[in-house]
Amino acid sequence: MITEATKERFAREVAKYPADQKQSAVMACLSIVQQEQGWVSAESEAVIAEFLGMAEIAVHEVTTFYNMYNQRPTGTYKLNVCTNLPCQLRDGYKALHHLESRLGIKMGETTPDGMFTLQQSECLGACADSPVMLVNDRCMCSFMSNEKLDELIDGLRAAEGKA
Numbered sequence: 001m002i003t004e005a006t007k008e009r010f011a012r013e014v015a016k017y018p019a020d021q022k023q024s025a026v027m028a029c030l031s032i033v034q035q036e037q038g039w040v041s042a043e044s045e046a047v048i049a050e051f052l053g054m055a056e057i058a059v060h061e062v063t064t065f066y067n068m069y070n071q072r073p074t075g076t077y078k079l080n081v082c083t084n085l086p087c088q089l090r091d092g093y094k095a096l097h098h099l100e101s102r103l104g105i106k107m108g109e110t111t112p113d114g115m116f117t118l119q120q121s122e123c124l125g126a127c128a129d130s131p132v133m134l135v136n137d138r139c140m141c142s143f144m145s146n147e148k149l150d151e152l153i154d155g156l157r158a159a160e161g162k163a
Contacts, residue, residue, distance in 0.1 A: 001044065010052075014052070030059070042060070046059075075116045076116070079135060080137070086130065087127060091131045092132075095144050096118070098146050102149065102150065116153075
C-alpha cells in the first residue's frame with residue numbers, strides 16, 4: 001500500500017514546514033498517494049494521518065473537501081467539466097451533456113473500458129474561456145466546443161491504442 005519510498009516523499013514535503021506545523025503537508029501527501037495509486041483510500045488517509053500526527057477524520061475532511069482527490073478508482077482520464085454558474089451561462093452544461101452522450105456514461109461514472117471518468121467541477125478560474133475542463137487534474141482545456149471535445153476524446157483513445 002504505502003511504501004517506504006512514498007513515506008520518504010512525504011518526509012520531503014514535511015521538511016518544507018516548521019517542525020510544529022507538519023500537518024501543513026497534508027495536501028501534498030494526499031497528492032503523492034493519488035499520483036502513485038490513482039486514488040486516495042481510507043487506508044491511505046490513515047497512514048497519512050499517522051505520519052503527520054493528526055486525526056484520521058482531519059485528513060478525510062481534506063480529501064472530501066477538494067474534488068481533485070479521487071475517493072475511488074477512476075478511469076485513465078478524469079474529465080472535469082466546469083459547471084459553475086458563469087460556465088453554465090457559456091455552455092458548460094452543454095459540454096458535459098455532449099460528453100455524456102459521446103462516452104455513453106453519466107456524470108460521476110466511468111466508461112466500461114475504464115478509460116474515462118466524467119465529473120463536474122467547481123470553478124476552474126477561466127470563466128471567459130468557457131466551456132472549460134480539466135483533464136487528470138493537470139491539463140486545462142478552454143473553449144471546448146463539441147468538435148473540440150470530440151477531437152480530445154478521439155486523440156486520447158488514439159494515444160491509448162483504442163481508437
